[in-house]
Amino acid sequence: MRGFNTKSINVKTAIAYVLLTILNVSIFVLMVFENQLDLIAENSILNSQNKGSGLKYRIDNIIRTESDITTVVINKILKDAGALGISNLTLFSEGGKIFVNMVNNKIVEKKTAEVMELKMINMAITKQGFEDKLFFHSVDRKEKSISLYLPFTYSNDKIGVASIKLVMKDIDRQMGYLYRQCLLIGLLVVVVHLVFALLFSKIILVPIRKLNEATNMIAQGKLDIRVPIVRPDEIGQLASSFNEMSVALQRMRDEAKGANPLTGLPGNITIASYIDDCLNKGKVICVLYCDLDNFKAYNDKYGFTRGDEAIIYTRDCLLASAKRRDIKDAFVGHEGGDDFVVVTEFEYWELFAKSFITSFDRGIYQFYNSVDARNGYIESVNRRGERQRFPLMSVSVAVVSNKNRPFRRTAEMIAIAAEVKKYVKSMDGSCYAIDRRTGPVSPTQQLNKDAIQKAQPTNPGQQV
Structure with missing residues (x-):
């Protein structure tokens, strides 16, 4: 079971999303709560307007016939307030003097207004003067009550304020x-x-x-x-x-299993698979079997290390030709030793062969000492143990195509290529030849000079 990874993107996303959800819920619920609470308060204010308007009307009627706020006036106001169901009433002068203070239908001694009450008195007088409001209200959510401040005029030019406190009915529900x-x-x-x-x-x-x-x-x-x-x-x-x-990595690994350890090129298994795949898809291809001439003699004189360098050089010449812009999709493989295989489309085979031979012959001298390079041959021991002169290394390219012959598998092409390669190696210098016989592949069909197209250089480094 995996441990809890706090650096995981899942954990980071979950934490961020939980915090975002809490924030959204809080903001949304708070907005709804405040809005609905304001609506409740507004409804309560609307319900209290009748009492406020009624008391304001009665106070104005009482004071209209009186010159000042007397005990008689106060009693009449308290009586009318009781008739309207108002149990909390306070009469203020503009300066905050209290004429009477009734709390729950009982007179409570109080002489002057508190600071908050003075603020409300001033707000009520201002609202009446500038906005023509009958009263100013204040909601106390903690006590679930509404206070109305009703300005009135007495003694012609004096202003008083009647404060009533009403309970917000049904507020709990x-x-x-x-x-x-x-x-x-x-x-x-x-x-x-x-x-x-x-x-x-x-x-x-x-x-x-x-x-x-x-x-x-x-x-x-x-x-x-x-x-x-x-x-x-x-x-x-x-x-x-x-x-x-x-898929590509798997294919590369499978190909690497059959790759030649010296050159890193695809080996026998990959080569055969590639040719079979081309034949099965009906592609018209040419298979070029490239072989080094006089390589054994070179190995015997210069050693296997220098021989490996010559093999690497041959690989580089093949790959350089395969990367030419005028040659497309050339496949280069290494069967082993000094044998290489190239697969191209039919239209590019001769261009590739010429390019490869020219490149190879131009640089092969670097692998010989100055004497051998100047002589154009080396002296070595042949298979019979005799001293013999061997020409400098060259390449023979035997070409087989399915353009004129219906090859079905790689083995058939290899058999024909062996015949062509034997013929090509019989010629001096670097050269190439292609099998141009037609018809089904037959083991009894003989190769002759008329059945091939051949070319070879007239001197080292030049090819016609």
Whole structure:
């Protein structure tokens, strides 16, 4: 079981998403709560307007016939307030002097207004003067009450303020409903975020985790792993590219198993597989079997280390010709020893052969000492143990094509190539020849001079 990795993208995304969800729920619920609370307060204010307007009307009527705030006036106001169901009433002068203070239908001694009450008195007078408001209100959510401040005029030019305090009816039931509403909204937001998180995980995080696991398995050498993600978006394209990469790596590993250890070129198994694949697909190809001439004599005199260098040089000449811009899709392989195989499309075979021979002959002198290079031959012991002169190394290229003959497999092409190579090696210097016989491949069909097209250089480094 894997440990909890705090650096994992899944963990980081989960933490960030949880914090984002909490923030969204908090902000959304708070906005709804404040909005609904304001609506409750507004409803309560609307419900209290009748009492406020009624008391304001009655106070104005009482004071209209009186010259000042007397005990008689106060009693009449208190009586009318009681008739309207108002149990909390305070009469203020503009400066904050209290004429009367009734709390729960009882007179409570209080001479002057508090600081907050003075602020409310001034706000009520200002609202009436500039906005023509009947009253100014203040909501106390903690005490669940509304205070109305009703300005009135007495003694012609003096201003007083009547403050009444009304209980917000049914506030507990409305607040309970508001709490339930906010809870349901919060749960809904959480569910929406949870669904979105699951979709995000399925669409993004799970595929990334699968790709990561597959990458780890490939790093362990399991190149046959594939990611089962098929989608038309960027994640699907990434998975497709990953699968193509794993196929390519597997193919490269399989090819590397058959690669020649000296040159690193594909070996016998890969060569045969490539030729068979071309034949099965119906491609018209030419197979060039390239062989070094007089290589054994060179090895005997200069040693195997220098011989390996000559093999590497031959490989480089072949690869340089394969990379020419006017030659496309040339395959170069190394059967072993001094035998190389090149596969090209039919139209490029002669251009490749000429390029390879020219390149090879131009640089082969570097592998000989000055005396041998000047003489154009070396002295070595032949297979019979006798001293003999051997020409400098050259190359013979035997070419076989399925353009005129229906080859079905590599073995048939190899048999024909052996015949052509034997004929080519009988000529002096670097040269090439192609089998131009037609019809089915027959083991009894003989090779003759008319059946091939050949060419060889007239002097070292030049080829016609």
